[in-house]
Amino acid sequence: MRIEVHGVEPAAPAAAPALDFLLRVHADAPVRALTLATQLRIDADERDYDEDARRRLEGLFGPPETWGRNVSSLLWARTVTHVPAFTGSAPATLTVPCTYDFDVAAATYLHGLPGGEVPLRFLFTGTVFYLDDGRLQAACLPWDTEADHRMPVRAWKELMERHFPRTAWIRLEHDTFDRLYAHRVRHTLLGWDDTVRSLLETSGG
The missing domain is CATH 1.10.1220 (Arc Repressor Mutant)
Incomplete structure (x- = not known):
C-alpha cells in the first residue's frame, strides 16, 4: 500500500481551527476498510532559516550557535482516519486540529516562521481489512509506510488569522x-x- 499527500486546505465548516491534508491511498488488492493512524511530524532540520527566523525561534531552539544539535523533528499531531472500501486508489482526508497554545512546540514553531514551507513527515500505521476467498481478513500496514509533504507556512498562518484575527494566545x-x-x-x-x-x-x- 502506498499513501501520498498532495495538498492542504482549511477544514470547513469548523468551530475550531483545523487543517485538512488531502491524501491518495493506493492498494494492489480491493480494500474493504482501512483504519489509518498517523503521526505527523515537522522535520525542522530539513529547511533553511534566515536571521529573522532564527531570532523568532530562539526561544524554541536556543541561540544560533546551538542549532546544529538542537534543531530536530517536532511532533505536531496524532490522528486516526477511517477510509471506506475502495479498489485501486481512493482519496482520504486527514484532519489535524491546530492550536495557538505556545506551550505546544509545533504552534511556537509555526508562529515563528516568517514564510516559506514547512517540511512535514507523515508516519502511517493501521489495519487493512480485505477479502481472501470470501473471508474477511486483517493485516497491519508495513512499518515503513510514510509520506513527505512541504506545507506553505501561509496555510497555517491564514487559518490562525481566520479564527483569531490579529491576536495570539498565552496560558x-x-x-x-x-x-x-x-x-x-x-x-x-x-x-x-x-x-x-x-x-x-x-x-x-
Missing part, C-alpha cells in the same frame, strides 16, 4: 492571572492589551 496560572487582573482594575485599564502594554512600558520592554 497563565491562576495566581498570575489574578495579579494581572488586579493590576488592570487598579489602573482602570480598558482591556488586556492595555494591561500588558502598561507592564511592558514600566519594565522598559
